[in-house]
Amino acid sequence: MGKGINLDPHGEALMEQYHKLRPSLEKLAKEAYDLLRTTLREQGIYVTAIEYRVKSEKSLAGKLEMKGSKYKTIDDVTDLVGLRVITFYTDEVDKVAAIAKRIFNIDWQESVDKRKHQLNAFGYNSLHYICRLKTGSPRFELQMRTALQHVWSTIEHDTGYKGDVMIPSEYRRQFSRLAGMLELIDDEFSRLRIVLTDYRRQIQSLVKNGQLDDVPLSADSFRSYLDLRPFDRLNGRIAAVNQAEIYPVSMMPYLKLLESFGLETLGDVQRFIDDNSDDAHQLALSQLALTDLDILSSSAALQYLCLVYVLKHNGGLEGLTSVYDIINGKSDANGMLANMMLEQAKTLPFMQKQL
Numbered sequence: 001m002g003k004g005i006n007l008d009p010h011g012e013a014l015m016e017q018y019h020k021l022r023p024s025l026e027k028l029a030k031e032a033y034d035l036l037r038t039t040l041r042e043q044g045i046y047v048t049a050i051e052y053r054v055k056s057e058k059s060l061a062g063k064l065e066m067k068g069s070k071y072k073t074i075d076d077v078t079d080l081v082g083l084r085v086i087t088f089y090t091d092e093v094d095k096v097a098a099i100a101k102r103i104f105n106i107d108w109q110e111s112v113d114k115r116k117h118q119l120n121a122f123g124y125n126s127l128h129y130i131c132r133l134k135t136g137s138p139r140f141e142l143q144m145r146t147a148l149q150h151v152w153s154t155i156e157h158d159t160g161y162k163g164d165v166m167i168p169s170e171y172r173r174q175f176s177r178l179a180g181m182l183e184l185i186d187d188e189f190s191r192l193r194i195v196l197t198d199y200r201r202q203i204q205s206l207v208k209n210g211q212l213d214d215v216p217l218s219a220d221s222f223r224s225y226l227d228l229r230p231f232d233r234l235n236g237r238i239a240a241v242n243q244a245e246i247y248p249v250s251m252m253p254y255l256k257l258l259e260s261f262g263l264e265t266l267g268d269v270q271r272f273i274d275d276n277s278d279d280a281h282q283l284a285l286s287q288l289a290l291t292d293l294d295i296l297s298s299s300a301a302l303q304y305l306c307l308v309y310v311l312k313h314n315g316g317l318e319g320l321t322s323v324y325d326i327i328n329g330k331s332d333a334n335g336m337l338a339n340m341m342l343e344q345a346k347t348l349p350f351m352q353k354q355l
Helices: 007-044 057-070 089-105 147-158 169-206 217-224 232-239 252-260 266-288 300-312 316-328 332-345
Strands: 051-055 081-086 105-106 128-132 140-146 245-247 295-297
Touching: 007 057, 007 081, 007 089, 007 128, 007 140, 051 300, 081 089, 081 147, 089 105, 089 128, 089 140, 089 169, 105 140, 128 232, 140 147, 147 169, 147 252, 217 252, 217 266, 232 245, 232 266, 232 295, 232 300, 252 316, 266 300, 300 316, 300 332, 316 332
Parallel strands: 081 140, 245 295
Antiparallel strands: 051 081, 105 128, 128 140
16 A cells, blocks of 8 residues: 555455456546547537546555545445546537437436636636446546636636645635636637637628628638639630549638728628639730740639739739739749739730720
């Protein structure tokens, strides 16, 4: 037995039961962990961590020394196996709990929602379920808490706040204030996520219904707009020059360019496409007709649209270079590309109108 641990005969008997049960506890811990992790993934719930452990002999001995008389057999110790799920948001704790109720049998008399603490109580708490496998097993404990709750629990332990030494009231007050701030932050993160989720749904609905002038241009709205495949028609016209194959790439890097053109809504983007598609096709034709290029990226249409926009707004060599810098990353080669593009574009009808 560990140094300083003195068990009475009943405690020694419980410890002997534990030693015999240990292999099956290890198996139970892994089985419960695998089942919970797999189910969470299947339900699309992503958590920051899932942990499991079997109670160590030292930890159990300390528990039995203090309150071994309350346990008739080792089966009465409900946390010999422990699982912990750490979520990002407070509302996800309840989602994990709902899944736990579906895949495990819950001992409701022993389970406790420690989040429902008294207003004057200190500290952060978890939702604790005492469970069994549906197929039958010893009981095990499942703790569910947020990442901030977990951090707070670690801080409490590290600072010795819940140790044997009495903490002066001024420090207890500081701990209470910090705990309250963390609780508020935890709740606000969850609230903000709900607000942003609702906003994205509204944007998607407006885009789907064609109300593009009501949708501000942003990363989220542009992604939704791309689902409408607004560049497919022009890509098809450009690819037809050489019967080229189109391979998909991300068009999100072009968002910065569109914003630099002063486009503020998706309606502006749609007009940008409508106003420049024919000229972009001319530019692509002048560049590709004399080549045998038979593969194009799905961003080709948007790239030619941006080049045409710059040319039509007197951006010149500097503006074209800036376009290539944004989409390719800064390089001396971009100046050469811009110069070649400018020379090719000078003979095109839309450029003649600029002269």
